[in-house]
Amino acid sequence: MAIKYIPYTPTPAGGQALLDNFTRQRRALIYRGDTDVEININRGMPLFDIKETECIGNPDNDNLVIHGDCLSTCAYLKDNGIKVDLVYIDPPFASGANYAKKIILRKTYDRSSIEIDDNEETAFEEKMYGDIWDKERYLNWMFENLMAIREIMSERASIYVHLDWHIGHYVKVLMDEIFGESNFRNEIVWYYPNKIPDKRKPLFTNCCDFILLYAKSDEQVFNIQYRDVKPHKRAKEVKINGKKQSVRDADGNVVYEIFDKTMIDNVWNIPSLAGSSKEKHEINYATQKPEALLERIIRASSDEGMLVADFFGGSGVTAAVASRLGRRFIHGDINLNSIQSARDRLARNGASFHVKEIKDGITLFRNPAQTMDVIKQIIPGFCNDSRFKKPWTGSITDSRGTIPVYIPDLIALSSTRVLDTVTLNEIITLGLHDLPDGINRAIIYYIDIIDKEEISRFIDEHNDTLVKIELEDLKKYLDLIVLEDSAEISYIKSDNSYIIVVDNFYSDRVAGKIEEFNRRNDCAKQRSYPEIIPSDRGLDMIELISVDCTFEDKNAVWNSDFEIKIDPKTSFIIRDGIMTKEFWDGTITSDRKPLRIKIRNICGDETIFTNDTIS
Incomplete structure (x- = not known):
C-alpha cells in the first residue's frame, strides 16, 4: 500500500487541462475510456518506501538507478524535491510485440579433461516485457506517466519522447494537452539507413522512428548542434x-569562407545498432538505442552538471552517455533485466551511483510480462478460457464449477494497482452480463484497495445479476514466485589473498527454462537445436559474481569490492569492468576476507550468500 499520494500541481499547462476538477477542453484527444484516468490524477502519484540496495563507486554522488515504475519514481523525486533538467523516454510503442532476452548457456572450460563441443553456445529466450496494449489503456497509461514526469521537470527542462507510427500521433495530442501546444518544439525523425527492406510487403520500408520534443517553458536549455560536411566555399x-x-576585399574581389559544418536539422541520419556491432555485443538488450542518438539529445538540451533522467531506461544508454558527458543521471525501469544491464554498463564505465528499489509491496518475477505468465501457473486451477472475454483473464474450475477470474494487468501497473469503482464498474457492466448461463460466482483479484467497505457497497449497489463477486488479494501469490538459487561456496586463505571457490551452483528456474526448451524442441517436427545439457557443476548457469568485503548483514546496502562477469558470447571473464582473455574456472580472488557473495544466474535472478553459508 502506498505511504501517501503526492498531489499533482493544480495548474494547467497552457490552458489545456484543469486539474482541480480535471476538465478536458474540446480540442483534447477524445477516445473511449479517456476519463477513466481522472480518478488516478485526482488521487495523486503513489509514494512507496524505497530501499538502497547497492552503492557503486564514490558514495558522495546523487546519480540513481531505480528499480520501479515511472509513476512511483516520479512520486519519490517530487517528495524529495528533486528536479530534472532533461528527460528522454523510450516507452513501449504499443507495437503488439513481445520482447525477449537471449539467454546463453555458455561453454564451460573446467580444469578436468572435458571434450568441448564445436558449437559456439546454446541459447534460448526469456520474455522481458510485452508491448501488447489496446489504444485506450495505453493512452491512459501514457497520460498519467507524462503528467507525473511534468511534475519533476525544472523550468529549464525539455522532454524527448521516442515513438513510432503505431501510437505516436495520438501521444502528440496528449503532449499538447499536458505541456501546452506553445511548448512543442520539434518532431524529430530518426532515420536509420541500415534497415533491411522487406520486399514481401506491399508498402514502403519503415526505416524511421520519430521523437517529440517539448520544453517545460521558454527558459529551456538548447545548444545548437552541427554536423560535418564536405568542405566548400561560400x-x-x-x-x-x-x-x-x-563582402569584398580592397581590390573589389569577393571574399570566400570555407565551411565544413552545417546546423543539424530535425532529420537525423543515425544507423541503428546492427547485431554485429561492438556496442550491441557488449550490452545485447532487445530495444537498445545507439549512443550517438542520445549524445545528440543530451548535448543539445543540457549543460554539464545538469540532471538527465530516463524512466524507461532499458539498456542504460541514456545514463551511460549522460555520465560520459559530465551530466548527472537517473535511470529508472520496472524491468529487472534493465536495472542489471544499466548497473553493469555504468560500473564498467567507472560511474558512481546508488541503486534503489521501490518497495511497492509487489514482488515482480523478473518483470511484469513474466509475472503475468507465472501468476497464472500459481493460482490453483487457473486456465486461459476462450469462453470469457475481457475484462476476464481466464477461469478457475473446482468442485463447485467454473469461475471466471479477473487479474489486474501488471504490465500497466500504475493504472491497475488500485481496485477502484471505475474498474469495478467495467467488470460489472461489461463482464457479468455476458457470462454464460450457469455461472454464479466470479473472482476479482486485486493488489491494493483504498477502502474495501466502499468497494463492497459499490458491488452491492451496482451488481444486478445473480453472480456473486468474491475479492481476493493477489499479493499472496506474488510473494510465492521468487525462489532463491543454491550454491556450495568455499574459500581458501593464502598469504595475501582469499581464493573463493564456487564448487556447485543450481538454479531451479534456469533448469526449468532449459527443460522447457528441450521439451519444445523435442516436439518440433524437425529438431532445430541440440539438446541443452548444463555442466555437472552448474557454472554455466552463472552470469556474475560480486564479493562484498565491507558489510556482513544480508540486508545491508551491497558494496561490490570485487566482481567478475562472464561474457556470454566468448566465455571470457570481465573483471571489474575490464574484458580479459581468461576463461572462468569457478574461482574469484579477493585481497580481503569475503563477508557476502552475490551470484546472478543467466536469467538475471540474484541470490546473496552470507559468510555463515560459506565453508
Whole structure:
C-alpha cells in the first residue's frame, strides 16, 4: 500500500487541462475510456518506501538507478524535491510485440579433461516485457506517466519522447494537452539507413522512428548542434540596410569562407545498432538505442552538471552517455533485466551511483510480462478460457464449477494497482452480463484497495445479476514466485589473498527454462537445436559474481569490492569492468576476507550468500 499520494500541481499547462476538477477542453484527444484516468490524477502519484540496495563507486554522488515504475519514481523525486533538467523516454510503442532476452548457456572450460563441443553456445529466450496494449489503456497509461514526469521537470527542462507510427500521433495530442501546444518544439525523425527492406510487403520500408520534443517553458536549455560536411566555399555576406551583400576585399574581389559544418536539422541520419556491432555485443538488450542518438539529445538540451533522467531506461544508454558527458543521471525501469544491464554498463564505465528499489509491496518475477505468465501457473486451477472475454483473464474450475477470474494487468501497473469503482464498474457492466448461463460466482483479484467497505457497497449497489463477486488479494501469490538459487561456496586463505571457490551452483528456474526448451524442441517436427545439457557443476548457469568485503548483514546496502562477469558470447571473464582473455574456472580472488557473495544466474535472478553459508 502506498505511504501517501503526492498531489499533482493544480495548474494547467497552457490552458489545456484543469486539474482541480480535471476538465478536458474540446480540442483534447477524445477516445473511449479517456476519463477513466481522472480518478488516478485526482488521487495523486503513489509514494512507496524505497530501499538502497547497492552503492557503486564514490558514495558522495546523487546519480540513481531505480528499480520501479515511472509513476512511483516520479512520486519519490517530487517528495524529495528533486528536479530534472532533461528527460528522454523510450516507452513501449504499443507495437503488439513481445520482447525477449537471449539467454546463453555458455561453454564451460573446467580444469578436468572435458571434450568441448564445436558449437559456439546454446541459447534460448526469456520474455522481458510485452508491448501488447489496446489504444485506450495505453493512452491512459501514457497520460498519467507524462503528467507525473511534468511534475519533476525544472523550468529549464525539455522532454524527448521516442515513438513510432503505431501510437505516436495520438501521444502528440496528449503532449499538447499536458505541456501546452506553445511548448512543442520539434518532431524529430530518426532515420536509420541500415534497415533491411522487406520486399514481401506491399508498402514502403519503415526505416524511421520519430521523437517529440517539448520544453517545460521558454527558459529551456538548447545548444545548437552541427554536423560535418564536405568542405566548400561560400561567399561571405553582411547585411547593409537590411539587405545581404557579399563582402569584398580592397581590390573589389569577393571574399570566400570555407565551411565544413552545417546546423543539424530535425532529420537525423543515425544507423541503428546492427547485431554485429561492438556496442550491441557488449550490452545485447532487445530495444537498445545507439549512443550517438542520445549524445545528440543530451548535448543539445543540457549543460554539464545538469540532471538527465530516463524512466524507461532499458539498456542504460541514456545514463551511460549522460555520465560520459559530465551530466548527472537517473535511470529508472520496472524491468529487472534493465536495472542489471544499466548497473553493469555504468560500473564498467567507472560511474558512481546508488541503486534503489521501490518497495511497492509487489514482488515482480523478473518483470511484469513474466509475472503475468507465472501468476497464472500459481493460482490453483487457473486456465486461459476462450469462453470469457475481457475484462476476464481466464477461469478457475473446482468442485463447485467454473469461475471466471479477473487479474489486474501488471504490465500497466500504475493504472491497475488500485481496485477502484471505475474498474469495478467495467467488470460489472461489461463482464457479468455476458457470462454464460450457469455461472454464479466470479473472482476479482486485486493488489491494493483504498477502502474495501466502499468497494463492497459499490458491488452491492451496482451488481444486478445473480453472480456473486468474491475479492481476493493477489499479493499472496506474488510473494510465492521468487525462489532463491543454491550454491556450495568455499574459500581458501593464502598469504595475501582469499581464493573463493564456487564448487556447485543450481538454479531451479534456469533448469526449468532449459527443460522447457528441450521439451519444445523435442516436439518440433524437425529438431532445430541440440539438446541443452548444463555442466555437472552448474557454472554455466552463472552470469556474475560480486564479493562484498565491507558489510556482513544480508540486508545491508551491497558494496561490490570485487566482481567478475562472464561474457556470454566468448566465455571470457570481465573483471571489474575490464574484458580479459581468461576463461572462468569457478574461482574469484579477493585481497580481503569475503563477508557476502552475490551470484546472478543467466536469467538475471540474484541470490546473496552470507559468510555463515560459506565453508
